[in-house]
Amino acid sequence: MEFNHLFTLEEAQSAIETIKPKLAEMIELKTVCDQKGYDVYRHQYFGGMGPNGQKAFPSEMEQLALIASDLSDDGILIKDLGAGLIDFPHRRRTGEIVLLCYKHGEPEIIAWHTVESGFRERRALDAL
Numbered sequence: 001m002e003f004n005h006l007f008t009l010e011e012a013q014s015a016i017e018t019i020k021p022k023l024a025e026m027i028e029l030k031t032v033c034d035q036k037g038y039d040v041y042r043h044q045y046f047g048g049m050g051p052n053g054q055k056a057f058p059s060e061m062e063q064l065a066l067i068a069s070d071l072s073d074d075g076i077l078i079k080d081l082g083a084g085l086i087d088f089p090h091r092r093r094t095g096e097i098v099l100l101c102y103k104h105g106e107p108e109i110i111a112w113h114t115v116e117s118g119f120r121e122r123r124a125l126d127a128l
Helices: 009-035 059-073
Strands: 077-080 085-091 097-103 111-114
Touching: 009 059, 009 085, 009 097, 059 077
Parallel strands: none
Antiparallel strands: 077 085, 085 097, 097 111
């Protein structure tokens, strides 16, 4: 897997403060889309049709896509819209590329995991 940008731990940590409000907004927008019956991952209403047979997607989806696009353009990987889970690609001292992992609600980045593993296999930063 190739990444456009590899973050230092310091870069990723300093980005968190500006990203926190965006993650909160993404979570809220996804919740609204869910309540409207819109599947944000498939970009369609459940059952393939919108309310009253309309195929347009909700305006909240457009806002969500803009935020996600901005984060992605900055090299941040969005892993779970509903949980506000994101990763920052990072090169360890060993040369291995890993992901600094942040979940909305945490005070800062406190963990990382390998590219192949995921959230459940997070490790503390002192093992970085």
